[in-house]
Amino acid sequence: MPYKAAMPTTYAVIMAGGSGTRFWPVSRSASPKQLTRIIGETTMIQATVARLQPLIPAERVLIITTAQLAVETRRQLPMLKPEQVIAEPVGRDTAACVALAGLIVERLSPGATMIMLPADQIIQPADSFQAALAAGVAVAQHGRLVTYGIVPRFPATGYGYLQLGEAHPAEGGIRVSRVARFVEKPDLERATQYLAAGNFRWNSGIFTWRTDVVLRELGVHCGWLTEALKPVAAAYGTPRFDAVLAEVYLPLKKVSIDYALMEHAKDVAAVEGDFAWDDVGSWDALPAHLPADASGTISRGETVAVGCSDCLLVSEPGAPLVAAANCHGLTIVATKDAVLVVPRGEGQAVKGIVDELGKRGRKELL
C-alpha cells in the first residue's frame, strides 16, 4: 500500500450513536444497526474499524456513541482503550461531534488529519475505499474540507447529493472536484435528472480535514460550539471527562455539520467514491450485498426455502429455524423473541410494527 507510507498522522472518528429500529427485530434500541451482524460475520462497527485498519491503526480511532451503547461498543472493540469510546450523555447532532473530536485530536496530535465517518454503512471493496480515503487525506493537506461523493448507481431518493463544480487535480488517480452545492434528498424525478446530468454524487456523510482547518472554520461559522467544548477536550483522558462532557453537552443546541459548516464553507472538495456504498436504511438494502441462490433467495442462519424466489430469510443465532414454502419476494427475519414478515421493497413498513409494539408497551422487544 504505497499511500500508507506517505500518510500524515490521521485519526478516524466514527459516529456510532444511531438508534434506528429499521432493522427490527434484529436492531433494538439497546443494539442498533451498527452493533448487529446484519451483514457479514462481524458487526457493522467492527467491520468499519477493520476496513480502516490498513490506513488508521486502532490507537488512532475514536468512537462517539451514546451512554446507553458505550458498554456494548467497548465490548465489541476490545482493541480500543475505554477512553477511545466517547459516550455522549445526550445526542447533540453532528456539529458537536466534529467540534469535540477535532479538539481532542488536535490536543493529542496538533495538525493531525481526521476522517469522520458513520459506523453503519456497507462499503465494498475495502481497498477502493481505502484508496479514496488516502486521496482525501492528501487533498485535506491543502486546507480543504473533503467529502466523498459516491458515483450514483440508480436514482436514489433516500440520499442527499453533492453537485460537483470545477475539477481539482486528481489524487492517486482518483477524481477530485470542488463541491458546488449540497442537495437535499430529491424526489424521483430530480434524482433521475441528477443521474443523467453526470455531475451529481451521493453524499456519503464521510469527511476528511486537518483538525486545525476544521476548528478554524468552525470558529468562523459556529464559534460558540468550539468555545463551549474546549473544557471537555481538556478533560479528555481524565476521570473528570464524563462529568465535564455532561455539563457542557446538556445545554448545547443541536446542529448538523452540514448546516453548521459544510454548506457555508468556501473550499469543500469531493473525492470520488467509485465503490459499492449503502447506508442500509432497511432490510430491502441487504439483498444487493449478499449472495443469492439460483432462485434469487438469500439466506442467513438456518433456513429452508422450498419453491421460493427472491426472498430474504434470516434466522439469527438462537432464533427458530426459518422455513418458507412457495413464497416470493418476502423478507422473513427471526430472532429469539420476534419474527418479522414483510414484502421486499416495503421494508419501511417495519416502522408500523415498531410503533404498535410501543403502544402496547412491549419495550423489551424494541
Added chain:
Amino acid sequence: MPYKAAMPTTYAVIMAGGSGTRFWPVSRSASPKQLTRIIGETTMIQATVARLQPLIPAERVLIITTAQLAVETRRQLPMLKPEQVIAEPVGRDTAACVALAGLIVERLSPGATMIMLPADQIIQPADSFQAALAAGVAVAQHGRLVTYGIVPRFPATGYGYLQLGEAHPAEGGIRVSRVARFVEKPDLERATQYLAAGNFRWNSGIFTWRTDVVLRELGVHCGWLTEALKPVAAAYGTPRFDAVLAEVYLPLKKVSIDYALMEHAKDVAAVEGDFAWDDVGSWDALPAHLPADASGTISRGETVAVGCSDCLLVSEPGAPLVAAANCHGLTIVATKDAVLVVPRGEGQAVKGIVDELGKRGRKELL
C-alpha cells in the same frame, strides 16, 4: 337432553394414532395434530372427549393410539384410567382398531353400542353433533352399521363420499338413509357433480354399531382378524395386555375398516350430519373455524399485523412474537424452534419443508 335418558349403554372409541406433519411446525412426530392446540384452548383430543361428554361419560371412553404417543395422551386426559388408553405397538390400520375395541367393549358390557371416531376433527356446534350421534345410536339398535354423512358445503376433493340410497325413517328429526355406495376422493369435476346431485355426503369416518353386530359382521368378512384379537381382549385390564397385544399385532395384516367391512356389508345406514365438520388436513383449513378481524386476518398467540389482509398468524406459547407488515394471504406460524411461512391455499407445500428437514437429519424438528 332428552336422548340421554333413553340411550343404551354406549362406548366411544377414539382413534388417536395419527402422526401427520401437515401442521408442522406445531405438529411433530411426538405431538401430532390431535395432541396440539391448533384450534381452541384445548388440544383436539381433549376437545373430542369433551364433545362426547353429555352422551358418553369418561369411564366409557377408549383411546387407541401408538406406544410413542400414549404417555402424552394419558397426560392430556387425566380423567381416563391408564388402561383406557390403548397403545398399539405398531399401526395395523382401522379394521384392527375396530375389532380390538369391539372385543374389549363386548367383554366390558355385552351388547353395548360403540361409536368409533377420529381424535382430530373440527366439529361445531357440539349439540348438533351430539344429536346426530344419539340418532346413530338409535339406528344401530336395529342392527345396522351406522356412518355419518356430512352435508357437503363445497365440492371437496380431499374427502371420500357416501352415495345415499333409499330413506330410512328419520331418528329424532334427523335424516337417515341407506348407503348405496362408498366413493373414493373424487376430482373436482366429480365433486362438483356430487354436490349438484344432492344425494352425496362427505364420509366423516365416524361409525356407530352394536358390538355384537360389528363383531358378527367382521366374523363374516374378516374372521381371521377377530380370531387373532380375542386373546388381546381377554388380557385387557391385566398386566399382560401390552405383551399380548404386541405378540398378536406384529404379524397382523393392515386392512382398513372401509375395505374390510363397510364396502361389503349389506345394511349400512348414513345418519345426516348437518354441522360444520373438517378433518383439517392443513393450515388452510383453520381460517374457516376461527374468528377473523376486519381485514380477514386471524391471530393466535401474540402477533402484530400492520397493513395485512387474509393472513393466519400463529405464535405458539413460548414462541417469538409474530409481526407482519403489508402481507396478504399468508400463513405464518412460529414455534419456539421453527417458523413457517407459506401462502394460504398452499398449505400442502409444508410437506416439502418436512422432507427437506428429514434429508438434513433434523429429527428434533420433525
